[in-house]
Amino acid sequence: MTNETIPSRRIRLKQIIQVFMKYKVLQNISKQQHPEMVRQAFEELGPTFIKIGQMLSVRTDLLAPDFAAAFKQLQDNVKSDPFDAVKELVEAELQQPLTAVFASFDQLPVASASIGQAHHAVLLSGKEVIVKVQHPGIIAAIEVDLNLFEKAIPLIRSVPEANVVDLKSVLAEVRRSLANETNFLQEMTNAQEFYRDNQQDPQLSIPKVYPQWCTQKVLVMDYMSGESLNCLLTKDDQAFVYDNQRVKDVKKEIGTLLVKNFMKQVFEDGYFHADPHPGNIFLHVFADQAHRPHPFHLKQRVGVLGGVDYALKWQDETVLPPYQVIFLDFGMMGHLDQSLRSRLADALIALYTQDTQEVGKAVLRLCGNQGSAFDEVVFYQDLQRFVENYYNMPLKEIDLQKVMGQVIKICYDNHLQMNRDITLLIKAFGTLEGVIKALDPDLSMMEVTQPFAQKYFLAQFDIAEELKKSTLATAKSIRALSRIPDRAMAVLDTFATGKHRLNVEIREQKQLLDRLDKMVNRIVIGVILAAVILSSSLLVVASPENGSFVHRMGIFGFCLAFIACLLLAGKYFYDHFRTHE
Structure with a gap:
């Protein structure tokens, strides 16, 4: 140091x-x-x-x-850093002057966050970009x-x-x-993967990154014109915007788009934006009709007409709203492999069918190793009470974030550690839920999530493979039927000859042993007191005279036994009243 x-x-x-x-x-x-x-x-x-x-x-x-x-x-x-410090860091990272890469570089940042700040710049090619620069010394x-x-x-x-x-x-x-967040090369990789997964959606706009100008402390990506989602959240619901639509209707459309896209990220891509707060979601509004994207969907019809085969192909143009949703800041991303997605889908479907056993199995598969303190009986009891709260409840009334929070609490209460990727997903759910409630309070994330979970479950469901497994299981069962009588006779013979051993697991064993220990101690004390009283009586009766040593020993024994009885009685009443307060 x-x-x-x-x-x-x-x-x-x-x-x-x-x-x-x-x-x-x-x-x-x-x-x-x-x-x-x-x-x-x-x-x-x-x-x-x-x-x-x-x-x-x-x-x-x-x-x-x-x-x-x-x-x-x-x-x-x-607070933002002075431009001289920013310029020095960028040139040191790129190992060349700013003028060798950028035609212009704004000295004042457009935003400053905890890890870095963003500057608007123009490459020598004329492309507008945003340069994210890490705070020096952060x-x-x-x-x-x-x-x-x-x-x-x-x-x-x-x-x-x-x-x-x-x-x-x-x-x-x-x-x-x-x-991860202080390594901009990791964010560059995140942005590239997110772009590949979502750039085909015409209602979304994802910035491209330029790897040749990216380092651990500098990130260069497309400049995306637009305003933070907060600009829409602060408007009056009855006002008119974007093609004379009411703000309330636009909020509802964007809310549905965000939830559906997020479910697609989770269940189809297995790669999701883990920090979807309004500051990381922008809206780009097109100035006129000519600048809007016009996606076409190819349709085809094949058939037979008059004995002649035919095939028709045509395109339908999709009418899009006059805005696009932009995702920014890819420093915090989550990854779910196929196994985790399958477990998550199982958990959501089990909750939908209100099957406590299946919910428990799915949750256990989402958790890590079970410690020695884990009690499966208590776990399923807690889970049963949790599932009962959702019996006969309409799907749209179920609060998905609240459900996930309760499941996490049950896991921690039962000494289970939730998979960290699932924990990150729950954080993202919570952030997105806050955005959705501000956009459309009537939109149920659970209602939108369920079809995606079912779709993923069915996509992974192979009928031929399941039939094959069922056939093999049935064959094994039939084959085992013939051995059941022999095994039953062997068990009976074992019990008849006394060559058996029964293992019993006692719940709350420590508490039971403690109570048995106290009971045995009381019996021992009682026996000792009885012996003291009996021996004292013999000494008193056998003593030749009242003042002799033997007589005094007998009286002392009586007194000692009397005091011990009073103390035991006092302790009994004290414990009794204390436990019934």
Whole structure:
């Protein structure tokens, strides 16, 4: 550790302590009160704590709904860097002057977030682009925060208010997430994959990246003209926009488009945008009809007419609305392999059919290894109570985010660790749900999700393979029928000859043994007291005179036994009244 880093760490530690005390962070989290104060504290402390808040926003097993909602609204509040520092970093990364790559480069950024800031520029080819530049020194600053946080964990654990959160797991998740978000080459790869998956949809516009100008700290992509989705959310529902449509109708269209596209990302692509908040979703409105995309759908009809085969082909033009939805910021993306998608579809279909056993099996498949503390009976009991809440409830009335939050809580209560990709998906669901509620409160995400889950399930369902498995299972069962009488006789012979052993698993074994131990102790004490009373009686009767040593020993034994009986009686009544308070 150099002398230069020691003061910066000390100053940062002092700042963290001051902010925590100013907003009473630990007290508010433990008492689940004043979530806005905690959110302000995290925003003031910068990117590391913003990321921690985002991670905690899906921990509905630990945080009240108000806290989770407040953490979902965490916004970056970072001042932009001076242009000289930006220019120096870009030229060092590209290893050439700005003028060798860009015809123009705006000195003032169009946006500044926790990790970097974005500048509008024009390539020498004339193409307008956005250059995302990492804040100089941001990685070192984040590393200071994480190291301080890691060293403080043993101290924080001694504070009762901090025990509500598993700090080690949060720190590990924050490290993984920030490692990806501070590597712009990873974001470049994310953007390329998202572009490949979604660029064919004419209602979406996805920026292309330029790999030849991208480095770990610089990202160059298409400039997308448009406004944040917030511009629509602030308009009056009855106002007219875009081809004289009411704002309310446009919101409904965009809400449906976003949900359907997100379900397509999850179940078809297995690659989804994990941070779909309004700041990352823009609207591009076409100036006139001529600039709108005009997609055509090829149709074909084949048949026989008058004994002659014929084939007809034609194109139908699709009329699109006068706007496109733009996705931005690909630093936080989620990936679901085919196995995870299949498990997720199984869970949603099982919930739809209200089959507790199948819901349980699907949830267990979405979780990691089951620890020794896992109790399957208790797990299914909790799940049964959860599923019963949705009996006979219309699909559109089911709150998908609430359902997922309850499932996570059941898993954590039963010592099950949810797959981290599924946890990221739930975070994305929660963020998108907030956007959808603002656009169209009547739109049910569960109602839109279910057809995609069913479609994916049926697409993976191979009738021939299932018939083959069923045939083999039936054949094995028939073959086993002939061996059942022999095996039954063998079991009876084993019991008849006494060569059997029965293993019994007793639930709550520790509590039962503790009670048995107390019972045995009481019996032993009773026997000892009876022996003391009996021996004292013999001493008193056998003593030659009242004042002799033997007589006094007998009286002492009586007194000792009497006092012990009083103490036992007092303890019995004390325990009795305490347990019935």
